Amino acid sequence: MRYVGNRITKFSDPPLLTGRARYAGDITPPGTLYACFVRSKYAHARIRGIDTSRASRVPGVRALIIGDEFLDYPIFQPISTKPYKPYGAKEATVYPLVVGKVRFVGEPIVMVVAESRIAAAEAASLVDVDYDVLPAVVDPEEALKPGAPKVYDHWDGNLFMKFPSEWGDVDAAFGKAEYTLSDSVRIQRFTGQALEPRAYVADYNTIENHLTFYSSTQQPHPLRTILAETLKIPENQVRVVQPYVGGGFGLKIPPFQEEIAVAVASVKLGRPVKWVAERWEELMAGGHARDQRHYFEVAFNSDGKILGMKVRIIADMGALFPTPGWGMPLVTTIHLPTVYKVENYRIELLEIVTNKNPLNAYRGYGKECACFLMERIMDMVARRLGKDRIDIRMKNFIPPNDFPARISRYTVLDSGNYPTVLKRAVEVFEYEKWLKLKEEARKKGRYIGIGVAYELTPEGACIPGSFFLQYDAVTIKVAPTGKVLVYTGITSPGNGQETAIAQIVADNLGVSIDDVVVYQGDTDLCPYGLGNFSGRSMISGGSAALLASIELREKLRKVAARILESRPEDLEVSDGKFYVKEVPERQVTIRDAAFAIYKNPYDLAIDVEPGLEITKYFKMPNALHIPDESGYTRTYTSFPNAAHLCAVEVDIETGKFDILKYVVVDDCGKVINPMIVEGQLHGGVAQGIGGAIMEELVYSSAGQLLTTTFMDYPIPTAKEVPDMIIEHVETPSPYTPTGAKGVGESGIVGAPACLASAVEDALSDFGVKVMETPLRPSRVWRLIQEARKK
Amino acid sequence: MAVNTGGEKEVIHQPFEYFAPKTINEALKLLNKYREDAKILAGGQSLVPMMNLGIVSPKYVIDINNIGKLSEIRENKNQITIAPLVRHYEIAESKIIKRAIPMLSEAASHIGDMHIRHRGTIGGAICHADPAADYAPVLAALDAKLEIQSVKRRRIVSARNFFKDAFTTELKPNELLKAIHIQKVGQRTGTAYQKLEFVSGGYAVVGVAALVALDGEGLIEKLVVSVGGVERRPITIVFNGDVLGRKIENATIEEICGAVKDKISEPLSDIHADGEYRRSMAAVYTKRAVLKAANRALGGE
């Protein structure tokens, strides 16, 4: 193995770092028109009328489209709520523009299309919308009360669904436990902000009835299907191209209202139409995340063993999008109690709609809430019993010989070695040393705290009847000259999957990585695949790449054997050559073997099929959608995990804290490229820090969003992100042929829990409890003030 | 010239007319003509974002960057004069200012990020009068004199009276800030600016400027504290008899901080920091600024 496991520089680095990468926003076909959306000023209002007469007089305006004109285009839903009908799941049809009433501030009402962006924007400012303002509901628990305003008139209330997850005998566990504790944990509403906002360019050719759609998307193929189904254009007449994407984080999973609207407008007008979101539009209407409250009770014994827990989760969905945001709290629910062996629990999830921007998938996708809850519980139990926080985790971990481990009706953890990972983190962090440093500092009036968290990052989501599954494809074509072209169904929103795929192909085909070129994101070139989400690129794409390269290599081997007058099984391959094991001087290059396949089908390549092209699909073997005899299923297929340890120092006069040290030891199975894996962890932890400390989307009681710029919605800068020490433990996935488990969401899951743990530890003299984020200085300061009063 | 090139390049949605005068007189004439409809463009770090967001939509933009005379720092025996177009980074790095009024450099070095410091100007920052901006408390503590010019009239206003309200100053629509005059601080006098920001490069949640003069015995001879970020305009306290003549020690500091807290009656409040927090932080940062200034008065850092 020459490339896998090594720090190969990402192919995408030079274009990205030199500003040469071309994004959707850089594409402007001749004759392009520009779109701008008139967005709702109110959280909840019926639209009485729309007057576009003033707007239509702006020079350059080509169309002013209102919701009713899109009634023929209900957006095709790539993920159906139908399987959740038994739990009461409701449905909502979403149109590209508001029809009837608006349900959140920023919902698009009118689409203006003009010759220039400035004309479109000016016209948009002149559209008069007559609103019949309705009372808004912004708090999920208020939304459940009788008489609360209804977000969807045809529902019987605001409850979207009630989902249970139960295991063992909770009541018995509580009955025999020595201790019980109860409290609540709350994660605020926040979301990711890709530096590249969403951007769409639709180019419809009226003569050919052909649509080319450039999108800053994470799923080109599903988007093609969605466009074809929604616009009723034959799917073979739709081409989706995903150029470079400047960050996805789950928030660019299609379809968005604007995405469909832009495509329909191009079809209606017969001209290219382009739209690039502004930052405030991303913050207001790009999809939000988190916003979960967890009320819990936990039962445990004096030895620290947790016997049972009861959890009630309140998830504020906002309104509904066709994107998979509503799955996020479900992911929290089905993965509790994460890495701990808690054999009795009763969890009830309530998903509730309100007049806010809909939830959307955001990196972490509910796993961070599960982690935050479990880690707060671990710290609470440790504190209650006066035990060390590392020990309490060791005591409760699922032991390494328990795998595969079923933890809920929906989840079986594949593999893991949690004690080894945590032990390594304790060593790397120098835990004992920091315990001493903390004590010494305390004597000098300095408040250092140590944070501990263990994240479980379920990956490889496999949701029945959706486009969120674990199969994917790789096509490899070897040219006569031995050069290799790879086409994948997985995509890269800037994080280098193409490089990892090339490493796998180069190693298994036996060629130099310099001879491998990878294409992604074009539905006319690549095999149908599901893009990127849920850390799936190596799980599904990497596996397909491995299978395809092996098959081509074996074909080449046969021809090489004939050329070398040897037996295929006597040949080795590396460095672009086949050679005879016993007599390495006898060799033939892959290029010559490839040439023979193309040029000598009747002699040297007589016993192989002509051509050197292959497409291989790989499907994760361990998902289970047909329930087994107990009625159990398996939704997620891969379970990376990581230990986080950090040290912080809190300035108790201001509540501000600095991160002094940050360690992550992760286990994402076989590491294909440590540099990419570490990059993912850096970014994940950075986003986790943002959510833990500063990011919050705040609504007024009337449902106005108060955080619409980076002034009000700060995200971490390089200064807030500490240097991280990262190490790996490799417990290979038993189900992927490479052993890789996925790493796309690692880091973000554990960071908030780790920081909360550290701040609470730093303030242990005051007896402060940290049960809520973001930990902005003013909140930490108030915790100290309140604790001092007691 | 009207800026409306069509296509997609522009982000400012309202068209405007742009002027780039070469002399102060020309600029003043334009200002006199268009008044409320016009805006001066200095570093553009506040004006342009506001235009992008549609918060202001001037019909006329008068770019003063081509007026060469407006970019100098001059020093004479007792006074430093700073022209309005001097950029934040120049103030942060200027040897003259660092030596004579360290807290002004300190304040400049905390503004925004590197790009903003290289574009943004002291004149623009002052005229914009954001309550959370950094120069205002510093200039108020120093009792800086602001030279204001219109076509017909020149006048001087103390920085302590210049800031009227949030985003509102003494300037009339036809007036331009032409210079900032600051008296050099004397012997055994220290200044310090201490800022609480939540994110690096962010505006001040609280910014406190302190000027402390000590006599030969180390007793307080003069003390001025000015607090930014907490109310709609900087709060400046020139301490009198009670504190003067006393040593810098815990009891004195507590009294100073108490006085600052008492003076704050209508603290700003937002989702990041409520009024009570800001008021308490004003006291914490007053302590930090006064201690640092006093240390500098004694020749320390």
Ligand SMILES: Cc1cc2nc3c(=O)[nH]c(=O)nc-3n(C[C@H](O)[C@H](O)[C@H](O)COP(=O)(O)OP(=O)(O)OC[C@H]3O[C@@H](n4cnc5c(N)ncnc54)[C@H](O)[C@@H]3O)c2cc1C
């Ligand atoms: C991301 C970001 C972070 C920032 N952080 C901080 C911070 O931490 N602390 C801080 O103090 N500031 C901060 N700022 C603001 C920054 O200091 C601006 O540079 C400053 O507020 C405006 O100066 P300017 O030269 O850019 O003025 P412009 O934006 O060009 O003008 C600002 C206003 O002043 C008027 N004006 C300008 N010059 C004159 C003049 N000579 N006479 C009369 N009127 C005039 C203009 O007409 C306009 O109304 C930040 C800005 C940004 C964008």
